[in-house]
Amino acid sequence: MRLIVARCEVRYSGRLDALLPEALRLIMVKSDGSVMVHADTGGYKPQNWMTPPTVIEEAEGLLVVRKRAGATEDRLDIRIAEVLSDVEHDMGEAAALEKDGVEAHLQELLAEQPHWCGEGFRLVRREWPTDIGPVDLMCRDDEDGWIAVEIKRVATIEAVEQLCRYLERLREDPAMAEVRGVLAAQSIKPQARVLAESRGLRCVEVDLAVLRGEREPELTLFA
Numbered sequence: 001m002r003l004i005v006a007r008c009e010v011r012y013s014g015r016l017d018a019l020l021p022e023a024l025r026l027i028m029v030k031s032d033g034s035v036m037v038h039a040d041t042g043g044y045k046p047q048n049w050m051t052p053p054t055v056i057e058e059a060e061g062l063l064v065v066r067k068r069a070g071a072t073e074d075r076l077d078i079r080i081a082e083v084l085s086d087v088e089h090d091m092g093e094a095a096a097l098e099k100d101g102v103e104a105h106l107q108e109l110l111a112e113q114p115h116w117c118g119e120g121f122r123l124v125r126r127e128w129p130t131d132i133g134p135v136d137l138m139c140r141d142d143e144d145g146w147i148a149v150e151i152k153r154v155a156t157i158e159a160v161e162q163l164c165r166y167l168e169r170l171r172e173d174p175a176m177a178e179v180r181g182v183l184a185a186q187s188i189k190p191q192a193r194v195l196a197e198s199r200g201l202r203c204v205e206v207d208l209a210v211l212r213g214e215r216e217p218e219l220t221l222f223a
Contacts, residue, residue, distance in 0.1 A: 001089050002029040007082040010037050010048050014074030020047055022081060027063070029056065031091070034131045035065045035076065050076050051131050051172070102153045102186070102208070107136050109211040110151060110184060114139050116206050117149050117182050130169045146179040155185035155203070160196045
C-alpha cells in the first residue's frame with residue numbers, strides 16, 4: 001500500500017464531473033488498484049475514490065487513475081502541488097475477516113439454502129468482494145434482481161450500518177444500481193429492525209436447528 005500526504009486538487013470526470021479544490025489530503029493507493037482520497041474529516045468515507053480494475057499513470061505532479069465503465073471511462077486527475085509524505089508498506093497477504101463459529105456455520109447453511117433469506121433466492125457467490133469488505137452472500141431473486149445478504153448471530157444497529165455501507169459501494173456499479181439488502185440473523189434487536197426497515201432493508205430471523213434439519217419449521221396458518 002502506498003500512502004501519500006499531499007496538497008492536491010482532485011478532478012473526477014465520467015458519469016458526472018466533480019472538483020475537490022486544492023487542500024491537504026491523504027491519497028491511498030492499494031495493490032489491487034483501489035485509489036481513495038481522504039480528508040481529515042468525514043469519518044471512514046473518502047472524498048473521492050476509484051475501485052479496481054484501474055489503470056494508474058504518474059507524471060511529475062500528476063497522478064491519473066482511469067477505469068472503464070461500460071462504453072465510457074471514469075477518471076481521477078490528482079494534481080499534486082506539494083508532497084509532505086510518500087511511503088509504501090508491504091501489507092503481506094490479506095487475511096479474510098474471521099467470523100465466530102455460529103456466524104460461519106449460518107453462512108454455510110444459508111448459502112446451501114438461500115430460500116430462507118427470501119422466496120426464489122438463488123446463490124451467486126459467497127464472500128462477494130467490495131473494497132470495504134466482503135458481502136456474506138450475493139444472490140438473485142426470482143426476477144433476476146441482485147440481493148446482498150448480511151448474516152449475523154445477533155443483528156444490532158451496527159449490522160444495519162454495515163449492510164448499508166456495502167449497498168452504497170455495490171450501487172456504484174450501474175449493473176447493481178437496484179441491489180437490495182437482506183439482514184439475516186438468529187436474533188434481530190428491535191432497534192436494529194426499526195432502523196433496517198426504515199432504510200428499505202428486509203429482516204429475516206433464521207433458526208439454526210431448522211437449517212441443520214434437526215427440527216421441522218413451524219407451520220404458519222394464514223386466514
